[in-house]
Amino acid sequence: MEDYKKMLKDKNLKVTKGRLAVLELLNASKVPMNAEQIYEDIDKEAVPSFTSLYRILKQLADEDLLKKNLYSNGLLYYETAKxxxxxxxICSKCGKISSIEKCPLxxxxxxxxxxTGYVVEYHxxxxxxxxxxxxxxxx
Ligand SMILES: [Zn+2]
Ligand SMILES: [Zn+2]
Known part of the structure; x- marks a missing residue:
């Protein structure tokens, strides 16, 4: 919790209940989540509307506190760097994501x-x- 407060302050973002709730939820999640899934699980006292959630997600992603990835179902999924x-x-029907812990690649x-002679940075x-x-x- 203190970590997030410091992370927000380092980025000159005000520490708000909503921002903390989003960071905590995504940090506890083992998989990336899309906005709808986040909204379903979030404490509605901290994040009262979908509009406020979108604003928070955008701010946190703009400041690199969250990573966002566009998946092939056309939805953005958010995750913490951790x-x-x-x-x-990803499920092509409902958009649920499961993680595969081991990378065999x-x-x-x-x-x-x-x-190829390349230095591979990531895949x-x-x-x-x-x-x-x-x-x-x-x-
Ligand atoms: Zn499914
Ligand atoms: Zn891998």
Whole structure:
């Protein structure tokens, strides 16, 4: 909690209940979340409306306190920098994201570097699928 207050102050952002709530929620989440999912879980006393949530997300992303990524379903997903390197699989039906903890691609990075002479800085892989809940709905 103190961490976030300091992070906000370092960026010259006022420490507000709403900003803290968003940072805390995303930090507790193991996966990136889109605005709708955040709004569903957020303390409505801290973030009373969707409009205020959007404003907060934009401010925090502009100041690099959150990373945002556009996924192939056309939605922006937000995450804190603390998540580190990992991969995600996104449900093409409901937009739910699950994380894949282990990255199996280090060998691929090395092979690519060898083949092309590049220094590989990072890779990004997006997996798309149908989550267990949506599979059940289809039955
Ligand atoms: Zn789903
Ligand atoms: Zn990886």
């Amino acid at each position: 998540l580190g390197h990992r991969h995600f699989i 280090h060998e691929f990075d090395e092979a690519a570097a060898k083949e 990004s892989v997006e997996l798309v699928g149908i989550c267990p809940e949506c599979q059940k709905k289809d039955e």
